[in-house]
Amino acid sequence: MSSTIEVVNPATGALIAAYEGWGAERVEAAVERAHAASRAWALVPVTERAVRVAGLARTLREHSDQLASLAVAEMGKPIGEAAGEVEKSAVTADFYARHGAGILADEHVAIDGAEAWVAYEPVGLVLAVMPWNFPVWQVMRFAIPSLVAGNGVLLKHAANVTGSALALQDLFVAAGFPEHLVTALVLAEPDVSQTTARLIEDDRIAAVTLTGSNRAGAAVGSAAGRAAKKSVLELGGSDAFVVLDDADVEAAAAAAVKARFTNSGQSCVCAKRFIVDASIADAFTTAFVAGVEALRAGDPRVPDTQVGPLARDDLRAAIQRQVEESVIAGARLLTGGERLPGAGYFYQPTVLADTGPGMPAFDEETFGPLAAIAVAHGDDDAVRLANSSAYGLGLSVWTADTGRGVALARRITSGAAFVNAVVASDPRLPFGGTKRSGYGRELAAAGIREFTNTRTYWVGH
Structure with a gap:
């Protein structure tokens, strides 16, 4: 089954483009070509793979305006943030170009009577199911380390950013990567579930990664489990932003506005639950609401x-x-x-007070410009509220005493903890979640090794 994919500009509601979704035969042909390209790429020395990624960084910067404009048109991202997304991808390519070969180098182990080492070898073709909210960065943060590791990429991007997906496919070729090594599948929404499940079962697919909803993650994770294949899932979050009684209220409130409303609130690592000590709750709320009301909403x-x-x-x-x-x-x-009012899918930046467990704004992932403030009565209560979530992606703690902040963070379950800073991803540090926010890691050494075969060699003397 196939049908037309219509991509609509969310700022205007107008149709941008229409694509014909691929049928089974076209998908099969694409997978076969991608598998062949992946097998050949695995034989390329890692130093040469790193050189290609250095070229990718340059190509990303050369095509920044085009990629940013596509992100603005297809998913409504403000143009400054769209350009920043492309640059962050280039910085990540720079990082792996410099450090990828070293991270993947054989690790020798001293054993009497033998020469032994651990190697990190390619696994093959990896299926990547990616979301729309960061059309370039979400793809690049997985694809760059995976390509340096010697794998191929079969990309199933979100339908509403199909133009971005095809542009990225072309970008890799322009950067000097072999054709079909990064292949974008064009799938209409009714076909996605069945096709994805079939691909995960396919012996030519070595592993799968997904960033998306819990429902999609459950489907992909269970399919990967049945096929005994490695999977990495990043499933969003409801990050806590904890403000302790000794925090700089004005600084915390200003950071809170940025933490919540970046990407119009459509980010997994946006702070969503603002847990504020009762002694400063009124002052924080006043400053936070003033900052939110000063935000400029409009044409991206x-x-x-x-x-x-x-x-x-x-x-x-x-x-x-x-x-x-x-x-x-x-x-x-x-x-x-x-x-x-007017055309497009705009929503006022919104703040709710007196929230807590049992309310959708506190319990659910809020993927948009909505902030929920909850009042905590002391540090123990702040920990209780922060942990009262099914999610566990990021955490931000604000305090004048960084030691106190770190100690409190250790009591809250999350994949990352930031003290006096807004949660963000960085290629030098692993990124991922716990609980219903998923498992596995992207970026840094952990991310590049996720999709390698950690292989033991033992040579007796």
Whole structure:
């Protein structure tokens, strides 16, 4: 089964492009070519693979305007953030070009009577199911280390960023990678589940990675388990932003605005639950709401726009539901809470107070411009509230005493903990979650080794 994919500009509601979804025969041909390219690429020395990635960094920068414009048009990302996404991808390519070969170098182990070492070898063709919210970065943060590791990439990008997916496929070729080594599949939404499951079962697919919803992650993870294949899942989060009683309130509030409303709130690592000590809750809330109301929402093509539209209208409807149900449950609406008038899928930057467990704004992942404030009565209560979540991706703690902040962070379950800083990914550090936020790691040494065969060699004397 195949059907047409229509890509709509979320800022205007206008149709941008239409693509014919691939049928089974075209998918089969693409997989066969990708598998062959992957087998050949595994034989290329890692030093040469790293050189190609250095070229990719240059090509990304050369095509930055094109890629950023596509992200703006297809998912409504503000243009400044879109350009930053491309540059972050180039920085990651620079990192692995310099350090990838060293990370993957054989590790010799001293054993009497034998020569022994551990090698990190390619696994083959990896299926990557990627989301729309960072059309370039989400792909690159997986693909760059995986290519240095000697693997091929079979990309199933989100349908609403099909143009970005095809542009990235072409970009790798322009950067000097072999054709078909990175292959973008064009799948209409009704075909995605069945095709993905079939691909995971296919012997030519070595492993799978997914960034997306818990529902999609459960499907991919279970399919990978049945096929006994490695999987990495990054499934979003409801990150806590904890402000202790000794924190610099103005600094914390300013950082909180950035932490919540980057990418119009459509990020896994956006802070979503603001847990503030009761002694400073009023001061923090006043400063935070003032910062939120000062945000400039509008046309994402305009350089000073800070909040663009949501990527789809159903996402806006989900935010509206979460706001309304949370207010019914006892939350107070401090600002926002309405759709913005006119074309496109815009929603007012919104803040709810008096939230807590049992409310959608606190319990669910809120993927849009909605912030939930909860009041904590002391550090133990802050820990309780922060841990009252099914998710465990990032954590931010704000305090004048960094030792206290680290000690408190150790009591809260998350994949990353930042003290007096906004949670962010960095190619030098592993990225990933715990609990319902998924498993496995991307970036740094851990990320490049995720999709390698950690192989033991023993040569007797």
